[in-house]
């Protein structure tokens with residue numbers, strides 16, 4: 594069993610900031626559970642919609658509940674014209690995370706949450722609409738087409754790839770998207786979820802909570818690491834070159850994206866799962882560079898620094914092998930984590946006290962305001 598990481602110091606590390614029944618992260622050093630189920634088992638046996646239902650409604654769905662839930666989500670994929678109008682005005686050079694942030698906020702203007710009784714319906718609407726929002730903008734701004742966002746794909750993962758590529762994905766890609774969305778769905782009090790909970794604690798609306806969380810996830814120290822990892826590994830033309838460059842980066846004390854974790858001490862349980870699928874996808878596309886490069890990076894980081902791949906590192910090659918443009922990597926994370934964020938918003942609302950910590954003051958002692966002429 595992995596040793597528990599010593600959690601103290603800056604960044605609120607190790608401080609208990611609230612209660613949750615949604616997940617455990619590194620409870621015994623490693624491991625990740627959603628409502629008591631191990632994430633690896635969920636990724637093996639479930640589709641993402643089952644996990645979304647688990648997080649948002651509290652239990653794994655029965656067959657009837659799952660059928661009903663998929664039908665409901667399928668019916669919510671369309672976008673209002675005024676949202677499409679806004680998306681069409683966002684330039685192609687914009688970062689897709691900014692597009693999603695704006696898309697979520699605009700949806701909040703058009704379909705405002707009027708009462709907390711609507712929270713489940715609002716979360717389901719966003720779950721169904723986010724893949725449509727990001728792909729509508731991407732295809733319009735990059736391919737000059739106005740896509741139809743209402744597909745009959747059974748899963749959100751399949752729907753996402755269908756919109757992006759204009760054709761139904763194959764079985765392997767659909768499975769990997771489901772696995773990926775399950776792995777990314779929930780992770781206790783990470784930065785973006787905490788953002789959502791802080792916002793929820795003021796009794797704000799759900800679109801404000803999710804818009805804020807998207808902004809927090811965007812950074813390269815959090816969700817943005819999958820894109821940063823891709824930018825790095827695609828610059829290496831062989832495993833040996835990767836090793837040489839990584840050693841130079843470590844000597845320069847560069848931060849290497851996709852490695853390390855605030856809570857886990859010696860492995861991230863999501864890595865072994867997505868790495869396995871990245872290997873299968875590499876074989877599927879006949880890759881002989883990117884996957885071996887990624888494996889070498891993992892070996893070097895462990896050998897030199899005892900730093901391990903987090904969930905983001907092998908997501909980079911996996912997504913790349915499925916033909917997903919790098920800048921859409923973190924938005925896919927949003928389409929998944931939305932479930933965790935929303936479930937935390939519900940939880941915060943159900944037992945709320947406004948989140949308002951204190952600061953240690955390090956500024957000047959009390960002093961008089963000098964006259965303008967004396968400053």
Ligand SMILES: CC(=O)SCCNC(=O)CCNC(=O)[C@H](O)C(C)(C)COP(=O)(O)OP(=O)(O)OC[C@H]1O[C@@H](n2cnc3c(N)ncnc32)[C@H](O)[C@@H]1OP(=O)(O)O
Nearest residue numbers: 813814815816818847848849850851852853854855903904
């Ligand atoms: C889905 C996710 O959000 S997973 C996280 C995605 N983020 C990344 O991959 C970004 C790269 N990783 C990091 O920046 C960090 O490991 C974080 C942000 C994830 C965690 O930060 P912390 O909790 O502060 O890390 P931790 O306390 O373990 O750091 C210990 C030491 O290892 C170093 N370290 C940690 N990660 C890395 C890394 N990826 N590359 C180089 N050095 C690292 C730290 O700089 C620190 O050294 P120092 O004490 O000399 O400053």
Ligand SMILES: O=C([O-])CC(=O)C(=O)O
Nearest residue numbers: 779780782783784855904
């Ligand atoms: O827990 C964290 O700090 C970051 C993380 O892995 C996640 O949000 O999935």
